[in-house]
Amino acid sequence: MRHTTSTTTIAAALAALLLAACSDNDSQPAAGDTPPVQSLPQLGAATGASMAGCADLAAKLTYPDTTISAVNAIAAGTVSVGGKPVPAHCQVLGEMLRRTGTVDGKSYAIGFEMRLPLNWNGRFFYQANGGVDGSVVSALGPVGGGGPLDNALNQGFAVISSDAGHGAPTPFFGIDPQARLDYGYQAVGKLTPMAKAVIKAAYGKAPDRSYIGGCSNGGRHTMVAAARYADQYDGFLVGDPGFRLPLAAIANIAGAKTYAALASTPGDLGTGFTQAERALVSNAVLGKCDALDGAADGLVQDTKACQAAFDINRDVPTCAGARDGTCLTTAQKSGIAALFAGAKTESGKQIYTSFPWDAGLATNGWASWKFSSPIDRDAGAVGLIWQVPPEDPATFDGRSFVLNGSLDTMLAKINATNGIYTENALSFMTPPNPSNLAALKNRGAKMLVYHGTSDPIFSSDDTTSWYEALRTANGGDAANFARFFRVPGMNHCSGGPATDQFDMLTPLVAWVEKGQAPDTVAAAARGSGNAGGANADLPANWSASRTRPLCAYPKVARYKGSGSVDDAANFSCQ
Structure with missing residues (x-):
């Protein structure tokens, strides 16, 4: 049963929970022979x-x-x-x-x-x-x-x-x-x-x-x-953070190619993995992972354990006939699983990283990023901002770039430099050494x-x-x-x-x-x-x-x- 609570009550509850959450410890408890946490300088408070x-x-x-x-x-x-x-x-x-x-x-x-x-x-x-x-x-x-x-x-x-x-x-x-x-x-x-x-x-x-x-x-x-x-x-x-944004964009373009190949309506990427099918997968993930944190509440808290518990081939029905939202075809399972494992180029090079199976696949926001953004956003960013040399803006066609372009070529060009563009995309877009924050x-x-x-x-x-x-x-x-x-x-x-x-x-x-x-x-x-x-x-x-x-x-x-x-x-x- 749904019920509402006043904004004041919500704000008070959040404030109380936040105060309770803060502690004077500056590290999580060490385990085993983990070395003692380094004592760091304490910065003073601002004055107005x-x-x-x-x-x-x-x-x-x-x-x-x-x-x-x-x-x-x-x-x-x-x-x-x-x-x-x-x-x-x-x-x-x-x-x-x-x-x-x-x-x-x-x-x-x-x-x-x-x-x-x-x-x-x-x-x-x-x-x-x-x-x-x-x-x-x-x-x-x-x-x-x-x-x-x-x-x-x-x-x-x-x-x-x-x-x-x-x-x-x-x-x-x-x-x-x-x-x-x-x-x-x-x-x-x-x-x-x-x-x-x-x-x-x-x-x-x-x-x-x-x-x-x-x-x-x-x-x-x-x-x-x-x-x-x-x-x-x-x-x-x-x-x-999109701290490896150029690679994430090319991986999303790889996804667009996969969904275009799976589409039941040519040119409509969303028909490669429909809302009903995405809800089917989300519910299957919940079925295997929701209770791993002790409560069946519609949230997967233990993301790591979920990846071991869920298998799209085993836990989602395979279509014996036509697609109707209650199953996935063998081709869908293969293509979608490969994207979640981490998109690759035509030559088999890993582009970006894996995505966790989770419960939020059926939303309009998820669909927009997967089916619209590759053409509307990622194509222009890869082709015009990050490639060396960039595509010709006068003739650039984002849809053709995505659906007909080579992922290997895109990956090579965002790593390239020349006499005009002296820093490549992975130099000017990413932290120089992400794990060195000394x-x-x-x-x-x-x-x-x-x-x-x-x-x-x-x-x-x-x-x-x-x-x-x-x-x-x-x-x-x-x-x-x-x-x-x-x-x-x-x-x-x-x-x-x-x-x-x-x-x-x-x-x-x-x-x-x-x-x-x-x-x-x-x-x-x-x-x-x-x-x-x-x-x-x-x-x-x-x-x-x-x-x-x-x-x-x-x-x-x-x-x-x-x-x-x-x-x-x-x-x-x-």
Whole structure:
């Protein structure tokens, strides 16, 4: 039976669970002969400041190669999040490094927006945006998850957002070699000192603590910053990171080829694996894996155990006749299983990584990434932003590129360089050495990472492998400076049959500035009436206000054996 709970009650419950989740320990318990956890520097807490208003701010803001186009006073309540009005602040609009492209002759600049609260908490937040960037979106500062009830600006942070060096959310900027580099990593490096200078001019002091965060490509930006700009930030909030984005995009193109070959309607990729068939597989996964955590509740908490428990060939019926949504053909099983195991090129080279079997395959969001994005997004990114040389933008056809192109050729070209494009895609798009975060660690900075286990474009397996490598590089335990939280059932950054509403920024600040390392993070479902917006993917038999603890890897949430399965209090991280 569904029931609703007031937003105030939900927020209070989440706050109580979050406070209970934070501890003063800076590592998970060691096992066996694991060496003692290294003692790291403890960074101090930020102290706030205020400014009278926005009227005279423009005259104070000067920085080399930077133009401030507007400073606007934004009254309290003009912006709201989760039904809460954001306090009064100043909006600063501008751009850096206006130039003309050396190859395409087009005009480029790094556009940005900053929002500076009149009552400032002493902290700076760099909002790393998603997709191919290209738009200066509102600088609010995401805290993580879907349907947020809060943001960094509302909490008193000064926040910046940017277009990462090109003025449209299309891939054509990839013809310009400098625009590629700005998108990959240099925009963050250029904007960060400028933003800190603006903050100092506005409040009379630089930020005491600086944070950077985002999801998807924003998660990638943040992981790259952790490797390249560890001296500039104290806290890194990484969501569903596409930190090997070019490889993930080619793997998704490989998926499109498979689904096109399986399609019952030529040209319609979605008919290669229909919604009914995806629900069939999701339900089969639940049938084998749902109760592995002690509760049959529609969530696969023990992702690792599930991969051993589920077998698509054994656990999904094979069609004896026509496809009708109650079975998969032998060809479907073979093709889909190969994609989940990790897509390969025509010559058999592994492109990216595996995807975990999970319960979130039947959603519209999953379908969009698998069946529409290869042509609408991945083709342009691979062909125009990452390949060397790029395709001709005047004649580029994304559908033909995907369905007729060679995966081996794509893979070779994103690894190539020439006299114009001197850094290849895997150089400018990925962290230089993802498992070496010594600079971040040794100065007392912290990182929180989350990833939905039903993410259809960037696999949580990839992030899990990265975190395992990080643990290995740090004597078997990286928990004293970086923690990873898998979000069961969540699709890409939000949605899916999941408790996808959570705040990762608050525990990150508590860890950075107070030494309170989070073992769990409170998460809630977004049912009807949720102030952050309802999640259309929630199963009908879930409570609208279901809660769960998200557990620091490698622990998983397990049912205690009694009480409502909609209440986080009845689960523990083990």
